Each structure stands twice: as structure tokens, then as C-alpha cells.
Amino acid sequence: FKRAKNHNLIMTDIQSKNSVLTESKTDVSSHGPLLQAKTSDLTISPLILLNATDTVAKALQVLKQNDAFSVTVYDYSTHQVSGCLDVLDILIYLFSTSKNEDQLRKKFADPIFELFSKRSRTESFVKPFIPVKKDTPLHYIVSRYFQHGVHGVPVTESDGKMSGILTHWDVLVHCFNHIDLVPQGDKSLQELGFVPRNLFCVQEGTSLLRTFDDLGGSHFTEIGIINANGKLIGHVSAADFEGITEEKFPPLEEPVRNFIADKKMMTCSPTTPLKEAIQKLFQEKGHRLWIVDHHFKLVGLFTLTDLCTLLSRSQ
Numbered sequence: 001f002k003r004a005k006n007h008n009l010i011m012t013d014i015q016s017k018n019s020v021l022t023e024s025k026t027d028v029s030s031h032g033p034l035l036q037a038k039t040s041d042l043t044i045s046p047l048i049l050l051n052a053t054d055t056v057a058k059a060l061q062v063l064k065q066n067d068a069f070s071v072t073v074y075d076y077s078t079h080q081v082s083g084c085l086d087v088l089d090i091l092i093y094l095f096s097t098s099k100n101e102d103q104l105r106k107k108f109a110d111p112i113f114e115l116f117s118k119r120s121r122t123e124s125f126v127k128p129f130i131p132v133k134k135d136t137p138l139h140y141i142v143s144r145y146f147q148h149g150v151h152g153v154p155v156t157e158s159d160g161k162m163s164g165i166l167t168h169w170d171v172l173v174h175c176f177n178h179i180d181l182v183p184q185g186d187k188s189l190q191e192l193g194f195v196p197r198n199l200f201c202v203q204e205g206t207s208l209l210r211t212f213d214d215l216g217g218s219h220f221t222e223i224g225i226i227n228a229n230g231k232l233i234g235h236v237s238a239a240d241f242e243g244i245t246e247e248k249f250p251p252l253e254e255p256v257r258n259f260i261a262d263k264k265m266m267t268c269s270p271t272t273p274l275k276e277a278i279q280k281l282f283q284e285k286g287h288r289l290w291i292v293d294h295h296f297k298l299v300g301l302f303t304l305t306d307l308c309t310l311l312s313r314s315q
Helices: 056-065 087-096 101-109 113-117 138-144 168-177 208-218 274-283 304-314
Strands: 048-051 070-075 080-086 152-156 162-167 201-203 222-226 232-237 288-292 298-303
Touching: 048 056, 056 070, 056 087, 056 101, 070 113, 070 162, 080 087, 080 113, 080 152, 087 101, 087 113, 087 208, 138 168, 138 304, 162 168, 168 274, 168 304, 201 208, 208 222, 208 232, 222 298, 232 288, 274 288, 274 304, 298 304
Parallel strands: 048 070, 201 222
Antiparallel strands: 070 080, 152 162, 222 232, 288 298
16 A cells, blocks of 8 residues: 555555456447547546545545545455445435434444445445456447446556556546547537536525435436526535535535535536537536526536547447
8 A cells, every 4th residue: 555645545556356347349440549548548546545444524535635536445354345435425325314414414423334235225325346457448438437427447457456547537638638639529519419408406595405415316416506597606516525524514404505605616608619618627627517608597517427428429
């Protein structure tokens, strides 16, 4: 192990005991040059590791400190990776297993392994740990995982040691660095089908409790906040939970407008070209662009998952 500056463990030399998926033989010539790159050609993110006995509060703090959406959970009792855990998993766990605010606050002290042993209404609270080899082509990862909402895929060296995790953000950086290779890069977000689009929104007077509950129940990672005139005034995302502790937990009965008062919101117009959207997300370190018309009414949304889906379908 190597300890990072912020004292979070980064896994660099543990050999994976899980199966490593290999790409089925396909004609790579059918894929554009952007996606013919292999994971070894990209700058990948460090693999952030948590102990299965660490608490939910610790997980949220580590996610915040590392500006990460997901972490890898390691069970020291079995010396194996248990799975991958992201902010949305924690959000769903907290709200679907709590009957009131007091119960919810107490769950910040729950060990992470509780999320592995319990299940929500439809599925486990965590995702399986399925690494890929470092020579895996990017088009395989994008089409097999990222377009389906998986936010990170662990990467192994040829000897099975873990080298890091490939995330949506790493794909965005790759697109930014090779912007002229992005398929349909000159087309607008509207031409690409992101306007109009069905979106999940709540009114600004909705309580924070209802907003987060809706967010976890919907399995969306973000919700738009609109006023009575339908104008976008802000948003709430699963990432807003990062760093929140039992002591810092906001009053859940307050309207969501109070929670979003000081939050930065990234927007663009329906005519924004895909290339420009990629550049804006990279330069402002964003994960989503809310698409608004000239009246600032919400008409669409473009996310990093959408970028991966677009890249996959363009091949």
C-alpha cells in the first residue's frame, strides 16, 4: 500500500483475486481512432481503498477529500476486494432503510459491510468489482460498462496487480486531449438528441428530505430544481452528499432552495456543439451541463454518462 497525502489508501500492489474480464475478439478497425486507444494510453485515476469496517461517514469524507464519485472496498479479514461503492449507493442505503430522520442520522455510524449484507428494494447497495486488463481497448469499456451507468472500472497490470481505475472523467480528459477526433463533435446537443429530453425535476419549495429520497429512489444522480415559472434555479446531485456527516447534516425539512443557494450550476444552450460542451466540462471540472433555452427554462441535460453512450453508439 501507498498512503496518499490526504491519508486515504490507494491500492497499487494488491493482486486481484477477482476474475479479470477480457475483450471478445472484434474488428477494432470498425471503431474510430478515439476509441481504439487502450487503457494504457490514458491517464487513469488512482484506486481509492476503504476498509469494509470503515463507517458510512468515513466513506463520504474520503469521497469528498479525493473529489471522487466511487471507492473500492477491501475486506482485510478475507484479503479480498468486496466491491465498488459510490455516493448514490450510500444515498439509496440511507434513505431506503430509514423510517425517519433520527434513524437516518444514526446510520452514518454503520460499517460499510452493512451495505453488502443488506439489499434495497431491487438490488444490492454496492457494485461488483470486475477489473479489466490494462491493454483493453477503450471502446470495449465504454460500450460494455460506461454507457450503462457504471462510473469506474478497475484496471490491472499484466501480472494482475491493480494500477488504478478508469472513470468517466478519464474518458472526458481523453476526449478533450483529442478533441478533433470526437465523432460528431461539430453537431449541437439538440441535433444529437439531448433536447428535448425527459428530466427529473422538483419545485424549489420541496423539502430536502423529499428531494434526496426522490433522488435515491429514482437512481438518477442529479435532480433539477425549478421555480413556479419552470425556470432552472439550481440542482441537487448525489455528489452533494460527499463530506456530509451526522453533525453537518442539513435540516431535512427545509426547502431545497436553501440547500442550493450557493451552489455553482453549469449551463449551456441547445445549440452548443458537442466539442464545446466537452471543453466546458473539462475546463470547469464539471460532470453535467444543464441545457436551458433563452428564458432559462430547462430543456435538456448532458452528462459524462451521455458522452460515453454517444461515443459507443457512434461506432
